[in-house]
Ligand code: SF4
């Protein structure tokens with residue numbers, strides 16, 4: 377996703393890898409007519425039950441970041457924060473494979489602490505994304521923080 381900042385002619389553009397933000401107020405969950413999407417109470421991860429999904433794509437329309445994707449099987453798919461790995465005590469794949477170590481994982485409290493002093497901001501949206509983006513002021517992304525919250 378392209379992130380634009382500033383006003384002409386002082387404009388900056390960065391390309392940011394966005395996956396599901398596991399929002400505190402997920403519009404996708406609210407709109408789903410089949411209750412196929414839910415936010416887990418224990419860790420705040422927003423998950424899709426593909427057995428319930430009918431492929432209406434309503435979730436994709438309301439997600440501010442266009443995260444849910446229509447898959448070949450006729451159902452939606454999106455990041456589940458590698459919840460299977462997390463339950464085994466491992467980090468999400470994106471975090472361990474990013475060559476620039478730009479992605480971090482933790483609770484909202486962890487990320488808030490990690491981001492302090494790094495010009496990081498919690499991404500703003502009515503859905504309250506669980507995501508901090510750093511480097512906004514300088515136009516350089518040096519740290520992007522992922523989290524689930526409740
Ligand atoms: S980023 Fe989009 S798909 Fe993910 S929880 Fe928020 S509204 Fe739902």
Ligand code: SF4
Pocket residue numbers: 407408409410411412413424428429430431432433434435436444451452
């Ligand atoms: S596409 Fe599937 S998950 Fe999305 S709103 Fe429709 S039924 Fe729910």
